[in-house]
Amino acid sequence: MNWGRKFATLGLFFWAFLTLFPLYWVVITAFKSPPAVNGGPTYIPWVDFQPTLQAWRDIASGLRGNFVGTVTHSTLIGVTASLLATLFGSMAAYALVRFPFKVKLGSGLIFFAIAMGGYQLLLNYYGMSRSNSMLTAFSAALVVAVIVNNFRLPGPILGNEDIVFWFVSQRMFPPVVVAFALFLMYSELGKSGFKMIDTFWGMVFVYVAFSLPIVVWLMRDFFAALPVEVEEAALVDNVPSWRIFTDIVLPMSKPGLAATFMITLAFVWNEFLFALFLTNSKWQTLPILVAGQNSQRGDEWWAVSAAVMFAIIPMIVMAAILGRLMRSGLTLGAIK
Amino acid sequence: MIVLAMAIFPLIYSLSISFMHYRLIPPMPPRFNGLDNYAKLLSQPRFWSVIYTTSVIVVISVTIQYVIGFAVATALHAKIKGSSVFRVILLMPMLIAPVAVALIARMILNPVIGPLDQFLTMFGFPDLPFLADKNWAMGSIIAVEVWQWTPFVILLMLAGLQTLPKDVYEAATLENASRWRQFWDITFPMLLPISVAIVFIRIIESFKIMDTVFVMTGGGPGIATETLTLFAYQEGFKKFNLGYTAALSFLFLIFIIVIGVIFLAIVKPYVEKRS
Numbered sequence: 001m002n003w004g005r006k007f008a009t010l011g012l013f014f015w016a017f018l019t020l021f022p023l024y025w026v027v028i029t030a031f032k033s034p035p036a037v038n039g040g041p042t043y044i045p046w047v048d049f050q051p052t053l054q055a056w057r058d059i060a061s062g063l064r065g066n067f068v069g070t071v072t073h074s075t076l077i078g079v080t081a082s083l084l085a086t087l088f089g090s091m092a093a094y095a096l097v098r099f100p101f102k103v104k105l106g107s108g109l110i111f112f113a114i115a116m117g118g119y120q121l122l123l124n125y126y127g128m129s130r131s132n133s134m135l136t137a138f139s140a141a142l143v144v145a146v147i148v149n150n151f152r153l154p155g156p157i158l159g160n161e162d163i164v165f166w167f168v169s170q171r172m173f174p175p176v177v178v179a180f181a182l183f184l185m186y187s188e189l190g191k192s193g194f195k196m197i198d199t200f201w202g203m204v205f206v207y208v209a210f211s212l213p214i215v216v217w218l219m220r221d222f223f224a225a226l227p228v229e230v231e232e233a234a235l236v237d238n239v240p241s242w243r244i245f246t247d248i249v250l251p252m253s254k255p256g257l258a259a260t261f262m263i264t265l266a267f268v269w270n271e272f273l274f275a276l277f278l279t280n281s282k283w284q285t286l287p288i289l290v291a292g293q294n295s296q297r298g299d300e301w302w303a304v305s306a307a308v309m310f311a312i313i314p315m316i317v318m319a320a321i322l323g324r325l326m327r328s329g330l331t332l333g334a335i336k
Numbered sequence: 337m338i339v340l341a342m343a344i345f346p347l348i349y350s351l352s353i354s355f356m357h358y359r360l361i362p363p364m365p366p367r368f369n370g371l372d373n374y375a376k377l378l379s380q381p382r383f384w385s386v387i388y389t390t391s392v393i394v395v396i397s398v399t400i401q402y403v404i405g406f407a408v409a410t411a412l413h414a415k416i417k418g419s420s421v422f423r424v425i426l427l428m429p430m431l432i433a434p435v436a437v438a439l440i441a442r443m444i445l446n447p448v449i450g451p452l453d454q455f456l457t458m459f460g461f462p463d464l465p466f467l468a469d470k471n472w473a474m475g476s477i478i479a480v481e482v483w484q485w486t487p488f489v490i491l492l493m494l495a496g497l498q499t500l501p502k503d504v505y506e507a508a509t510l511e512n513a514s515r516w517r518q519f520w521d522i523t524f525p526m527l528l529p530i531s532v533a534i535v536f537i538r539i540i541e542s543f544k545i546m547d548t549v550f551v552m553t554g555g556g557p558g559i560a561t562e563t564l565t566l567f568a569y570q571e572g573f574k575k576f577n578l579g580y581t582a583a584l585s586f587l588f589l590i591f592i593i594v595i596g597v598i599f600l601a602i603v604k605p606y607v608e609k610r611s
Contacts, residue, residue, distance in 0.1 A: 005414060012419075015486075016426060018483070019426060019428060019429055020425060022441070023440075026443070174543065174585065174589060174592060175544060175565075176568045180581055180582065181582070269433065270433035270434065272434065272547040273565070287433045287435045287547070290435050291550065291551050304443070308436045311432070312432050312436055315432055315433070316428055316431070322427065322431075
């Protein structure tokens with residue numbers, strides 16, 4: 001073993017220690033009794049403090065807020081949103097890989113103009129409610145844009161690459177821009193009968209919309225790496241293209257789907273901003289509850305630690321699984 | 337298509353609000369006031385302070401993340417025993433909710449119960465004001481950002497390292513080029529495009545920082561660590577000043593785009609020169 005290698009190992013150990021120590025600290029703090037926490041730092045269970053289950057009992061008895069309910073919500077929202085996002089996203093990604101699209105810039109602009117102008121017009125001059133004018137303007141814009149796209153238009157034609165770029169660039173937007181508008185839109189929808197704020201579907205909807213760019217980006221690389229020959233053979237046999245997708249393409253890209261699903265789930269599980277804006281009590285998610293722990297009843301670190309562990313453990317399990325997948329060259333495609 | 341539309345609509349909606357005077361409390365009918373919101377924001381010192389704070393956090397933390405991340409990725413790539421275990425461990429922070437990370441940080445930095453204070457006291461630095469003093473608080477937030485997001489750089493740089501062709505290194509070893517020279521003459525230039533992409537993603541993502549600051553300092557002491565997103569949240573949800581907030585978020589968007597373009601413009605000649 002040469003010196004460089006020793007140095008590298010040492011550095012790795014150092015960084016791994018820095019990574020692990022805070023996590024270790026949470027775990028032991030969650031098993032400390034209140035006096036043991038407040039008496040100053042202690043490090044090793046059974047040696048300098050006696051572990052107790054006090055914090056966990058508090059959580060189970062509902063003293064720290066509705067944990068059982070919140071974990072259930074987070075799980076339900078997370079799994080549903082990730083499943084839907086993976087499904088829709090991979091359909092879109094597959095379409096973008098295999099079929100050439102031509103969207104004319106002109107029709108895109110027309111879409112924009114009608115959606116925006118129509119909305120303002122209906123709202124301000126025809127006195128329609130916000131949500132109604134929104135829906136009307138939007139569907140009108142969509143129909144017109146699709147029709148217009150078939151005509152010859154001046155201006156450049158956008159291909160698949162441009163569409164993908166557009167998708168991915170969504171990630172660049174600061175979420176506040178959208179979170180705030182979404183809050184207003186949801187409250188308007190609430191007034192006209194569809195309750196969206198603080199509901200299951202309201203949250204799932206937001207998260208699906210916001211995970212899609214990542215899903216499309218990741219899945220596109222997986223699909224592009226699949227051999228086209230199998231699909232071509234199926235096409236010759238006159239298999240309809242949606243059957244090719246469900247029966248051939250999806251089974252072949254199982255590892256990619258799994259990884260994408262998990263990355264999406266991690267994103268949704270940890271998401272804070274949208275949950276903060278769009279939920280209040282009924283469908284609160286875990287990050288909000290955890291963040292609220294330190295202000296509600298003062299700094300009760302033993303309970304905070306237990307709460308934090310709730311949020312962390314599923315993600316650690318996923319880190320282990322992802323690490324496995326990574327070894328099989330998962331991320332290679334994603335950055336090329 | 338519907339989802340696509342779903343993503344555009346809030347944008348259009350908040351753009352239209354940003355030109356209006358619109359408050360929920362006290363409730364007033366929205367009225368058009370042109371660029372007033374923008375003008376008011378740009379003349380407010382708090383806005384510039386928030387921009388400054390956010391930029392400092394982003395620039396310093398992304399730089400450190402990149403350096404450490406690259407170093408760790410190179411070390412991992414050197415086929416060290418147990419590197420698969422290291423890989424899992426090193427990935428973990430990235431997947432933990434930023435809220436949880438911030439709470440852990442508050443525990444560690446706590447002057448009474450935290451281990452770090454005890455550790456530093458041993459070296460003669462008792463009671464450092466980690467979250468109470470302006471500069472220390474910034475430092476703490478940056479440290480937490482680095483802790484959490486270096487794994488992202490490691491992950492992608494490692495993937496990048498694995499794509500490098502082996503024969504170039506073999507040739508270099510034959511010519512007795514030192515490891516150090518190999519790194520600077522082969523590895524670094526070849527990974528430059530990926531590096532640019534990674535740093536770019538990190539810059540964009542870091543500008544959105546909110547949860548960490550929200551939990552760690554709440555923007556304090558004073559407004560010393562307040563970031564853009566947090567500022568928007570305060571204006572919108574504490575004061576319900578909607579038009580103003582919408583204008584703020586669009587300035588934010590413009591700012592990010594400008595930063596992104598500047599970054600790419602600075603970096604572009606280097607990337608092109610190499611390839």
